[in-house]
Amino acid sequence: MGTHVIKMPDIGEGIAQVELVEWFVKVGDVIAEDQVVADVMTDKATVEIPSPVSGKVLALGGQPGEVMPVGSELIRIEVEGNGNHTDAPQAKAAEPVPEAARPQAVQAAPQKAAEHEAAAPVPRQAGDKPLASPAVRKRALDAGIELRYVHGSGPAGRILHEDLDGFMSKPHSAAGQAPGGYAKRTDSEQVPVIGLRRKIAQRMQDAKRRVAHFSYVEEIDVTALEALRQQLNAKHGDSRGKLTLLPFLVRALVVALRDFPQINATYDDEAQVITRHGAVHVGIATQGDNGLMVPVLRHAEVGSLWANAGEIARVANAARTNKASRDELTGSTITLTSLGALGGIVSTPVVNTPEVAIVGVNRMVERPVVVDGQIVVRKMMNLSSSFDHRVVDGMDAALFIQAVRGLLEQPACLFVE
Incomplete structure (x- = not known):
């Protein structure tokens, strides 16, 4: 077995560094050739990074929101044969990226409504928040649905509109409904400002300043x-x-x-x-x-x-x-x-x-x-x-x-x- 290292590619236009927006794989995943492993963002657009090889993910080279120089190690993959890398040390940040820290996916992959579970909390890691876009969150709030009861079929378990459709089409117990409007709430959510949201914030701030x-x-x-x-x-x-x-x-x-x-x-x-x-x-x-x-x-x-x-x-x-x-x-x-x-x-x-x-x-x-x-x-x-x-x-x-x-x-x- 060998090791294949994918480096942050040169996207052109003189760009020296790009932001790592989202991982679509984690350590231990077996991936196929041409499978998209990550999204990165330049000042102009989001770019998908596919894997040129098949193999098992050994290490991830950064966290979402990290700005990485072109040519730095992005991901390390175990492959059949010799691979393209011989150094023994592995890349940093080999731990899986927590779901709650991941930004929105570039492309959703809807599943059939039949795959939705009954109204019971969907298994997630301790402290993780259900991952969903603002539009999905608002729709769920308007419908009185707690997203923790909804199975997410998108990348990294993201809850899609299709998932809400499937959930609402089935009868559910009261546990799946949001508490009354006068119920006391103590929850909070931290949303990392990364990827496109960071670019928007920077552009708006720059425009208003200049x-x-x-x-x-x-x-x-x-x-x-x-x-x-x-x-x-x-x-x-x-x-x-x-x-x-x-x-x-x-x-x-x-x-x-x-x-x-x-x-x-x-x-x-x-x-x-x-x-x-x-x-x-x-x-x-x-x-x-x-x-x-x-x-x-x-x-x-x-x-x-x-x-x-x-x-x-x-x-x-x-x-x-x-x-x-x-x-x-x-x-x-x-x-x-x-x-x-x-x-x-x-x-x-x-x-x-x-x-x-x-x-x-x-x-x-x-x-x-x-x-x-x-x-x-x-x-x-x-x-x-x-x-x-x-x-x-x-x-x-x-x-x-x-x-x-x-x-x-x-x-x-x-x-x-």
Whole structure:
């Protein structure tokens, strides 16, 4: 028997160190060739590390959250034959990683609901907390379910939405229900800030520290736009796909930016250089179980409504499932963010540096407004946008959003060249 050592690979782009995000194996596991053993993260994306050999895991070279240099020992595997390593000492950190310290998995592996157990506590190590995403935890709380009674079928025992579905589809004793709303609670949970969550925290902190933010909110009557969207979906939805509001908003940005090139820009504040871009690469802020990501709709200026809609859906899904490439997560020139039905009335989005503008979409509501002296019911929606005041003057920001408003309120203008 020999030893094969996998070292932290050189991911390119001059990256000297990467963060170890999650292990998918533990000491003693027998793994197959090409099996993913770990996820690591650069400044731009999460990367899966597969094993080039089959064998038994002897040692793990780090803990989740640890920043490791390229070329350092990642994992040690016992293999048939001589392997690629002859030194006797083994890697550090040979102990299995505690489940509670592991961040969210890059890809879930659902199992059939039939595998769920009855309402009895699922065996876990002492002190371990059930592993689940915030969305799963909220759903369980709303349903009155204690996650300690739910079997997790994801990596490292993570509880998935499918696991909750299976649990709720079966009758359970009262032991599986959460205590009443007035019950005293003394539990607490510590969540390591690692992986994507760490990157998000660093980027948000950096943006708020470096950017001179200011926000501008404008109210828009989208009654005509909604009528057009519904008409197009009724006529072409089956053959071309259903349209949401997003491709119309993208089109409005493309047209309005022709007169405001200083807003479709990026600012290198270290070099003191502003780059105004001809191409409109729209970042689509996307919320997943792991956190916020911004995949990019490239060259929105050349796409039709349906082409842009399809690409938005594709890159957003890639981001939610952590399959987006580094290229799909970089290079945006302006960002569009929307919370859909949860959009609220007003928000103050954070500029996605090095961009200088972000346009936020709030919830659409029907309410009475005065039109030509008459009170009528209209579909109204706010745009809450933020800008970098070092680059964008307040007047320019207001005029830009007013231009977007005019295009959305008279949607035929979106297509008049």
